[in-house]
Amino acid sequence: MATSTAAARREEARFAYDAFLKECPTGQLLARISDKWVGLIVSALGEADDRSMRYSDLGRKIPGVSQKMLTQTLRSLERDGLVTRHVTPTVPVRVDYRLTDLGSSLGCLLSSVKIWAENHFDEVSAHRDTYDRAAAAS
Amino acid sequence: MATSTAAARREEARFAYDAFLKECPTGQLLARISDKWVGLIVSALGEADDRSMRYSDLGRKIPGVSQKMLTQTLRSLERDGLVTRHVTPTVPVRVDYRLTDLGSSLGCLLSSVKIWAENHFDEVSAHRDTYDRAAAAS
DNA sequence: CGGTATCCTTGGTGATACTG
DNA sequence: CAGTATCACCAAGGATACCG
Numbered sequence: 001m002a003t004s005t006a007a008a009r010r011e012e013a014r015f016a017y018d019a020f021l022k023e024c025p026t027g028q029l030l031a032r033i034s035d036k037w038v039g040l041i042v043s044a045l046g047e048a049d050d051r052s053m054r055y056s057d058l059g060r061k062i063p064g065v066s067q068k069m070l071t072q073t074l075r076s077l078e079r080d081g082l083v084t085r086h087v088t089p090t091v092p093v094r095v096d097y098r099l100t101d102l103g104s105s106l107g108c109l110l111s112s113v114k115i116w117a118e119n120h121f122d123e124v125s126a127h128r129d130t131y132d133r134a135a136a137a138s
Numbered sequence: 139m140a141t142s143t144a145a146a147r148r149e150e151a152r153f154a155y156d157a158f159l160k161e162c163p164t165g166q167l168l169a170r171i172s173d174k175w176v177g178l179i180v181s182a183l184g185e186a187d188d189r190s191m192r193y194s195d196l197g198r199k200i201p202g203v204s205q206k207m208l209t210q211t212l213r214s215l216e217r218d219g220l221v222t223r224h225v226t227p228t229v230p231v232r233v234d235y236r237l238t239d240l241g242s243s244l245g246c247l248l249s250s251v252k253i254w255a256e257n258h259f260d261e262v263s264a265h266r267d268t269y270d271r272a273a274a275a276s
Numbered sequence: 277c278g279g280t281a282t283c284c285t286t287g288g289t290g291a292t293a294c295t296g
Numbered sequence: 297c298a299g300t301a302t303c304a305c306c307a308a309g310g311a312t313a314c315c316g
Contacts, residue, residue: 024201027178029255029262034177036169055278063162066310071279081265092277093316102261109254113247117167123240124167127219193298204290209299230297231296 032080033106037065037073043114045083045099046107052086052098082106170218171244175203175211181252183221183237184245190224190236220244 032038044061045053053061059070074097077083082103088094099107170176182199183191191199197208212235215221220241226232237245 025259025263026252026256029259030177030252031174033251033255034172034174036172039168039172040165067279068311069309072309079266079269080262081269082262087278090277093279095278102258102265105258106251106254109247109251113171113244113251114164114168116244116247117171118164120240120243121163121167124218124220125163127240128217131217131219205299206291207289225298228297231299233298 032076033110035073037062037069038077039110039113040065041070041073041077042082042099042103042107043111045097046104046111050098051104051107052096055095055097058097077103170214171248173211175200175207176215177248177251178203179208179211179215180220180237180241180245181249183235184242184249188236189242189245190234193233193235196235215241 040062041058044058045051055070055074058074059065059067062070074083074085078085078097081100083097083099086096086098088096178200179196182196183189193208193212196212197203197205200208212221212223216223216235219238221235221237224234224236226234
């Protein structure tokens with residue numbers, strides 16, 4: 001029936017997208033890396049002394065992150081082999097997360113992006129003002 | 139009143155977060171750069187011959203992107219001065235988006251990240267398998 | 277301290293249709 | 297062709313409370 005046209009097309013589109021993801025896994029990985037929290041966590045870890053930090057220190061260093069996202073992101077990073085999780089079974093448990101060599105290599109790139117952001121922020125800001133003023137003048 | 143404790147705390151937290159954004163605009167910019175579509179669009183544009191592409195070519199080159207997201211992302215990039223929008227008023231209107239020098243400098247960094255993703259994908263994949271097998275063995 | 281489980285809101289995202 | 301506008305949806309993300 002024609003009633004299922006939209007649904008069918010939708011399913012088809014989703015299938016095509018999934019197929020794309022399988023054929024182009026790089027895009028998948030790139031999307032993961034391009035995650036907001038991944039960038040912040042990895043660069044925070046990269047700036048740390050020993051490339052390692054405690055869970056709560058990370059939470060403090062990255063304002064605005066919830067426990068959930070912190071844990072979730074760290075888990076996925078651990079799964080991807082970018083960080084390692086070291087548990088010290090003292091009385092108050094201590095957990096450290098440390099960048100692996102793989103993670104460090106990514107960390108270098110991400111911190112260069114971060115540095116770019118720092119260096120060009122005022123420039124971007126100026127462009128925004130210009131753009132907004134032009135829009136307001138309409 | 140005690141009844142508004144949760145709401146108050148929430149508002150306070152939001153305020154603190156906004157304050158953070160103002161004090162640390164770099165994070166804001168970093169979050170914007172770390173957008174999924176920003177990465178894909180900028181690197182697509184960076185790989186183009188003249189660093190410029192037509193709207194519909196971009197849509198075709200980046201599978202899975204909707205018109206909405208494409209337009210929206212391009213607008214924000216234009217606002218930030220990373221791309222320019224050039225309209226050729228022919229009969230079927232032709233619109234080209236081109237990376238600015240600022241955008242190109244970011245494009246270099248993002249494509250290095252993309253290259254990293256390509257080079258290390260199998261490594262990450264291997265880590266994932268190991269991790270998943272360990273989890274399944276529990 | 278370092279999580280996990282639960283609920284709930286928000287907004288990102290896509291489908292559709294319409295304009296110039 | 298290149299948008300804009302609207303709706304509808306679902307999953308990401310945050311708040312909260314509870315374990316080890």
